[in-house]
Amino acid sequence: MRKLLQPILAVVLGLALGLAVTWMAGESPWHVLQILGRGAFGSRYDFGMTLFYSTPLIFTGLSVAIAFHAGLFNIGAEGQLTLGALGAAVVGAVWPGLPWPLAPVLATFAAILAGTVWGLIPGWLRARRGSHEVINTIMLNFVAAGLASYAALYLFKNPDSQNPETRPIGTGYLIHQFAIFGGAPVSMALPLAILSAALVWILLWRMALGFEIRAVGQSEPAARAAGIDPGRIRIIALAAAGGLAGMVGVGEVLGSAGKFRVGFSPDYGFLGIAVALLGRNQPLGIVAAALLFGALHKGAADLDLESEHVTRELSLVFQALIILSVSADGLWSWMKKRGAK
Amino acid sequence: MTDGTPAVELRELTRKFGNVLANDGVNLRVQAGTIHGVIGENGAGKSTAMKMLYGIFRPDSGEIFVHGKKCVWTSPATAIAAGIGMVHQHFMLAAPYSALDNILLGAEPRRWGLIDRKKARARLEILARQYGLPVDWDRPVEELPVGVQQRIEILKLLYRDATILILDEPTAVLTPQETNALFVNLKRLRDEGKTILLITHKLREVMCFTDRVTVFRTGRVTGELITSQTNPQELASLMVGRKVVLNLEVPPAQPRTELALEVAGLTLAGSAAGSRHKLSDLNFAVKRGEIVGIAGVEGNGQSELLQAILHPHDSRCRTSGIVRFLGEDVTGFTALNIRNLGVAVIPEDRHREGLLLDQSVSDNFLLGLQRSPAFNRAGFLNVKNVAAAAARAVEEYDVRPKDLTTPAGKLSGGNQQKLVVAREFQRQPGVLIAAQPTRGVDVGAIEFIHQRIVRARDAGAGVLLVSSELDEILALSDRILVMYEGRITAEFRRGLVSERELGLKMGGS
Numbered sequence: 001m002r003k004l005l006q007p008i009l010a011v012v013l014g015l016a017l018g019l020a021v022t023w024m025a026g027e028s029p030w031h032v033l034q035i036l037g038r039g040a041f042g043s044r045y046d047f048g049m050t051l052f053y054s055t056p057l058i059f060t061g062l063s064v065a066i067a068f069h070a071g072l073f074n075i076g077a078e079g080q081l082t083l084g085a086l087g088a089a090v091v092g093a094v095w096p097g098l099p100w101p102l103a104p105v106l107a108t109f110a111a112i113l114a115g116t117v118w119g120l121i122p123g124w125l126r127a128r129r130g131s132h133e134v135i136n137t138i139m140l141n142f143v144a145a146g147l148a149s150y151a152a153l154y155l156f157k158n159p160d161s162q163n164p165e166t167r168p169i170g171t172g173y174l175i176h177q178f179a180i181f182g183g184a185p186v187s188m189a190l191p192l193a194i195l196s197a198a199l200v201w202i203l204l205w206r207m208a209l210g211f212e213i214r215a216v217g218q219s220e221p222a223a224r225a226a227g228i229d230p231g232r233i234r235i236i237a238l239a240a241a242g243g244l245a246g247m248v249g250v251g252e253v254l255g256s257a258g259k260f261r262v263g264f265s266p267d268y269g270f271l272g273i274a275v276a277l278l279g280r281n282q283p284l285g286i287v288a289a290a291l292l293f294g295a296l297h298k299g300a301a302d303l304d305l306e307s308e309h310v311t312r313e314l315s316l317v318f319q320a321l322i323i324l325s326v327s328a329d330g331l332w333s334w335m336k337k338r339g340a341k
Numbered sequence: 342m343t344d345g346t347p348a349v350e351l352r353e354l355t356r357k358f359g360n361v362l363a364n365d366g367v368n369l370r371v372q373a374g375t376i377h378g379v380i381g382e383n384g385a386g387k388s389t390a391m392k393m394l395y396g397i398f399r400p401d402s403g404e405i406f407v408h409g410k411k412c413v414w415t416s417p418a419t420a421i422a423a424g425i426g427m428v429h430q431h432f433m434l435a436a437p438y439s440a441l442d443n444i445l446l447g448a449e450p451r452r453w454g455l456i457d458r459k460k461a462r463a464r465l466e467i468l469a470r471q472y473g474l475p476v477d478w479d480r481p482v483e484e485l486p487v488g489v490q491q492r493i494e495i496l497k498l499l500y501r502d503a504t505i506l507i508l509d510e511p512t513a514v515l516t517p518q519e520t521n522a523l524f525v526n527l528k529r530l531r532d533e534g535k536t537i538l539l540i541t542h543k544l545r546e547v548m549c550f551t552d553r554v555t556v557f558r559t560g561r562v563t564g565e566l567i568t569s570q571t572n573p574q575e576l577a578s579l580m581v582g583r584k585v586v587l588n589l590e591v592p593p594a595q596p597r598t599e600l601a602l603e604v605a606g607l608t609l610a611g612s613a614a615g616s617r618h619k620l621s622d623l624n625f626a627v628k629r630g631e632i633v634g635i636a637g638v639e640g641n642g643q644s645e646l647l648q649a650i651l652h653p654h655d656s657r658c659r660t661s662g663i664v665r666f667l668g669e670d671v672t673g674f675t676a677l678n679i680r681n682l683g684v685a686v687i688p689e690d691r692h693r694e695g696l697l698l699d700q701s702v703s704d705n706f707l708l709g710l711q712r713s714p715a716f717n718r719a720g721f722l723n724v725k726n727v728a729a730a731a732a733r734a735v736e737e738y739d740v741r742p743k744d745l746t747t748p749a750g751k752l753s754g755g756n757q758q759k760l761v762v763a764r765e766f767q768r769q770p771g772v773l774i775a776a777q778p779t780r781g782v783d784v785g786a787i788e789f790i791h792q793r794i795v796r797a798r799d800a801g802a803g804v805l806l807v808s809s810e811l812d813e814i815l816a817l818s819d820r821i822l823v824m825y826e827g828r829i830t831a832e833f834r835r836g837l838v839s840e841r842e843l844g845l846k847m848g849g850s
Contacts, residue, residue, distance in 0.1 A: 207720050208711040215708060218697040225651070225686065225694040226709030227677030 006332055007278055007285065011292065014322030021317055027309040035306050036299035046298065048184025052256070054294030055186075056081065056248040056265070058193040060272025061279055061286035062200050063245040067119075067133075068281050069204060070237035071217035076122060076137025077245040078269025079144030080115040084246025086148045087114030088253040089260030092169025093156045103172040108250050115246015116239045118144060123238030127231030133238065141269070152262050164262035175254045187255025189247075196244060197283040203240075204283075213237050245269060266297070274323050293319060346409035348373035348505055348536040349394065349425075354403035356389055363389040365560040367403070371505075371553075376527060376537045378547040378568065381557030382580055382783030383753035387540050390557070391507050394538075395427045396420035407505070426498030427507040432490050436483035440476050441465070444497045461500075468499050473529055488519035495526070506530065507538045512546060513781060518638070518848075524550045542580075542783050544573040545812075558582055581785045589791050593835070594798060594819040596631040600668060601772040601803020602650070603627075607662030609645050609827075619645045620827045623662070627803040629771065632794070634806045634818030638847050642827035643807050644689060647776055651686065652676050667771050680709060685770035685797075687761055687778045689807070695761045698750030702740065705749045706731040706764050730767070738763035739789070755786030762790055766797065773797050776807040791817060811840055825849045 019029035040050045060077040067074035087110040098106065122136035149164065156166040175188045204210035215223040216233045223230050252264055275293055279285030300315030325331070351369040355362070364386045371377040381387040392398045394405060396414030405412050407423050414420045417427075434443050441462060450457040462478060469475055474492045482490060491511060498506055508527075512520045527537055527550065539551060547554050548568060556564040556579040564579045578584055609620040620642050627633045637643055649659040653672050664671050666682050680686070688694035696705050707727050710716055716727050728745065735743050738759045740752070749757060758778070765773070775794055779787040794817060798804050808814050814821055821838065823831040823846040831846045 206722055206724065208717050208722055209720060211704070211707065211711045211722060214700070214704075215697055218700055219693065221690075221693045222695060222697055222708065224676065225688050227675065227680045228709075229675065229677075 003280065007280060007289075007326055010278070010326035010328075011322055013325040014318060017321045017325070018314065018318040022310050022314065025309045027307050032303070032307060032310060032314070035302050036296070038299075039302035040295035040299035043182065044180060045182035045184050048178075048181025048186045050291070050295045050298040051181070051186045051190055052184055052251070052294075053297045054290045055190045055193050055251045056268040057271055057275050057290035057293050058197060058287055059244050059247045060268050061275030061290050062196060062283065063119075063241040064272045064276035065279070065281040065283070065286060066200060066204070066213070066244065067238055067241040068276060069210075069217045070213045070234055071220070072123075072126070072234060072238055072241075073134050074119070074137055074238060074241045074245075075134055075273070076118065076140050076269070077241070077272045078265065078267065079137070079141035080118040080242040080245035081248035081265060081269055082141075082144045082148045083118050084111040084115035085249030085252050085264065086151055086166075086260050087111050087246065088249040089166045089169060090151065090156060092173045092253065093167040093259070096167075096170030096172075098170060098172050100172045103170060104175050104250075104254050107169070107173055107254055108247070111246045111249035111253070112243045113246070115249075116243040118246070119242020120235065120239040123235040123242075126238070127234045148260065149262050152260055156260075158259065165257075166260040168259045169253065173254050174258065175250070177255065185251075185256035187251055189251025189255045192247065192250060194287065196247065197287050200244070201283040209233075209236070245272070271319070274319060277323060278326050292322075346373075347371055347406075348408060349538070350406040350409075351390060351394065352404045352406070354390060354393055354400045354405070356393060356398060356401050362560050364393070364400070367557075367560075367562055369555050369562065370565070371536060371538060373408070373536050374531060374534055375552040376531050376539060376550060378551035378554035379538055379540045379557065380542055380544070380547055380554060380576065380580060382542060382785060383755050383781075385557040385580070385783075386560040387557040388509065389560075391427070391509065391538065391540055394420070395425055395507060421501055421503070424502060424504040425507070426501060426503030426505070428491065428494040428498065428509065428511060430510040430513060432494055434482045434490060434493065437481050439479050440482055440485065440489075440493050441478040443482055443493055444500050448501055465496065465500060468496060472499065472526065472533060474526060486519070488515055488522060491515070491519075491523065492526070495530075504534070505536045505538070507540065509540045510542075510781075511539070512541070512543065520546075544576055544784070547576065548573055556580055577784050580783070589788065589795070589816055591795050591817060592799075594631045596628040596819070597801065599629050600665070601627045601629045602805055603663075603665040603668075604650065605663045605665075607646070607649055607664065608660050609649055609658065610660045618827055620649060623829055625822055625829060627772070627805050629801050629803045630798060631819045632798050632804040632806055632817050634808065634814040634821045635824055636811065636814045636818075636821055636843055636847055637809065637824035639809045641824045643776070643809075643824055645827070646824070647689065647774065647807060651679060651684075651774070653679075677712070680768070683768055683771035685765035685768050685773045685802075687758075687765060687773070687775040689776040689780075691757055691761055696749045696757060699748050701746045702735065702749060702752070702760060703728055703731040703745040705760060706734060706745075706767075708764065710764065710767060734763040734767065735760075738793075753783070754781040755783045758782045758790060759786060762793055766793065770797065770802050773802045773804045774807075775804060777809065778806070779808075779810070779813060811843060815840060815843070823847055 019032060022032045023029050039046060041047050060081060063077045064074050088107040091107045091110040118140060122133045122140060125131045125136050126133045152164050152166050158165045158167050178186045204214060212228045212233050215228060216230045220230045248268055253260060257264065271293055275286055275289045279289035296315045296318050300312045303310050303312050303314055347370040349371040351367055354364050354367040356364040367390050379387045389398065393400050396417040396419055412423060435446065441458065444465060445456065445461055450461050474496055476489060476492055476496065482493065511523060515523060531537055541547060551568045554566050554568050555562055556576060558580055603626045604623050607620055607623040608618060611617050611619055635643055650664050652658045653664045654675055666679060666684055669682060671679050692698060697708060707716060711722065716723050731745050740756050740759045740763065749760065778790050778794065794804060806817055819835050821833045822829050
């Protein structure tokens with residue numbers, strides 16, 4: 001119960017502090033709250049956009065969480081999702097004629113594979129060469145960005161566009177979009193994300209491999225003494241993290257854009273860290289946190305038009321304040337003490 | 342011994358943690374200028390009482406008197422100011438700092454805003470000479486042996502003018518020599534007028550070195566005695582609340598002919614070229630149905646031996662030699678393959694190698710067994726079987742509390758070790774490697790674990806017992822091997838060696 005209470009209180013506190021900021025900026029907090037609520041949930045379309053933004057955050061949140069359970073910090077989700085999206089787009093650009101069920105399945109595998117490789121590299125380096133995954137995943141983000149730009153500008157350039165993007169994928173690749181969201185690009189990627197969350201839960205709490213991942217994350221010496229190869233587990237965990245992040249490409253390429261666009265991600269990979277933190281690295285919590293962050297992102301988009309003193313960047317302020325309050329361990333133990341008295 | 346106002350008096354101290362009554366009306370009087378033992382099993386409340394005396398916890402009710410004056414602490418700082426100091430079981434030292442800086446830390450003598458190390462050093466040298474506690478002031482603490490680190494902790498208190506010293510399990514990490522040196526120092530401190538409270542669960546230390554002793558059990562004081570008028574049996578009974586078998590009668594072994602463990606030519610080169618080998622040419626065998634004890638002062642290659650036989654494929658653990666378990670050459674085996682042969686291990690350091698401290702009792706029970714057919718089908722865990730087996734084991738091995746969701750780190754040392762033993766014995770082991778099986782474990786649990794080890798032997802397991810406790814080695818081992826500087830230097834049969842002779846061999850003579 002307390003495990004649930006703390007993140008919820010943190011969200012409330014973060015929102016309250018954020019609204020206090022708007023008040024100081026000269027904007028009525030109530031007005032801002034209304035805009036946010038209407039922007040995120042006001043219509044089917046708005047809610048659809050919220051879900052659209054939330055979907056990649058579920059994947060990246062799970063990605064960060066699974067690495068975290070193995071005692072690893074995956075800061076590389078951004079690079080992994082970039083390559084995942086590129087992988088799906090390249091398959092679609094190279095074989096545009098593939099028929100429907102085969103095409104999206106193949107492209108999905110390409111996305112997962114590309115992300116997995118991009119997680120495998122730092123995993124292997126950590127396990128077998130001892131170089132720290134934080135450094136390597138950060139650096140690989142830049143490598144991935146460079147690779148993706150090169151591919152989009154030179155190898156698979158879209159000749160019909162001024163934008164840095166790849167050629168459109170074949171129509172057989174497009175996955176189902178749900179019509180009830182009034183045109184918002186909510187695709188099969190959302191159920192896929194929720195399914196992934198369920199599978200991650202099963203892996204971590206119902207499978208021997210997941211038990212081993214958690215054991216390594218808790219105590220490497222204890223895992224080693226119990227006959228677990230911590231290196232192998234770390235490679236698997238970071239590869240799985242990469243694959244999960246790579247799946248962001250499914251919704252982006254097959255479900256909405258139909259191609260790889262350079263810079264399509266508003267830092268989904270890094271926001272995934274915040275989502276995992278707020279969701280306490282639990283799959284269900286991550287889904288909830290991703291929804292919240294998606295709603296903030298969508299809701300704040302309307303601030304540019306509808307308010308005078310604050311802009312859409314307010315969503316970043318909210319996110320930062322929520323993360324600060326969820327991380328403020330000192331505050332929570334102080335409150336607990338007060339409550340105990 | 343001076344009479345009159347006691348140096349420390351606790352009156353009816355009570356402290357609750359949640360629903361647990363950690364201290365229930367504790368009364369304690371310590372005469373000035375004495376060494377006063379505070380004993381009890383893990384979780385009996387002795388540490389809680391001492392932490393209240395030291396200002397870490399505040400009592401819910403009750404009073405603390407120091408030299409007859411009623412005291413209310415707001416923090417350890419106020420207790421320190423009143424002359425009370427504590428050496429924690431896990432030292433509070435900043436490893437890369439020099440000994441001198443560690444002692445000054447938090448109480449730096451200042452001059453023009455700079456630290457006046459010269460003045461401090463002069464004062465410390467006087468203290469060190471007065472109490473016979475020599476320390477190399479300029480070496481980083483991490484390079485100093487544990488015994489010296491402890492000396493630094495004591496000097497830290499003396500530098501802060503403490504007159505009442507609390508030592509929490511001070512010998513847990515010391516070699517027998519260091520232990521003796523410590524107690525010589527403590528007696529000297531006492532003779533210089535300091536009052537010493539010694540928290541321990543080792544009866545031998547209480548009997549040899551204290552003047553009076555207070556016994557704790559389940560949050561209460563069950564006895565306050567004059568050491569010279571009591572005996573270990575009486576103290577043990579007060580601690581546990583029932584009669585305890587201190588010296589287990591072990592029936593003679595009936596070893597079988599099959600070998601449980603065979604080590605031939607096992608060598609581990611030193612880390613630097615030309616340095617002494619950490620293990621040099623070890624040859625020994627353990628038959629099924631016998632207990633072979635490895636005696637030795639810690640740091641003579643016992644840890645390396647354990648790593649080498651359990652991780653033979655790891656080149657950092659073994660340079661050459663052959664290890665056979667139950668007749669099988671395991672040189673190329675992973676740790677998992679070895680465990681699956683039926684090898685149970687009670688690791689040296691249960692916190693590091695034996696347990697996942699934040700995970701539940703049932704997760705810890707599963708650790709290492711997660712791939713065994715009883716709990717695993719096609720990669721999926723059989724959660725029901727795990728819970729049922731864990732509940733059975735917790736019952737059989739009397740791990741308390743019996744709640745399977747408790748994090749292992751919240752259990753007392755004895756219960757943690759019982760949990761490890763319960764888990765390892767699930768394997769129906771053909772070989773049992775027991776390293777320091779009763780370290781930091783209370784009297785009641787020691788008796789229990791010893792009985793289990795003997796029972797495993799009688800069921801046909803070959804047991805390799807590695808321990809730095811002489812009593813344990815002498816009580817359990819059918820054969821004793823002495824390890825000194827990475828070699829086996831002597832072998833004895835049960836009953837054919839005196840404690841003194843064994844001690845001398847352990848010292849290398």
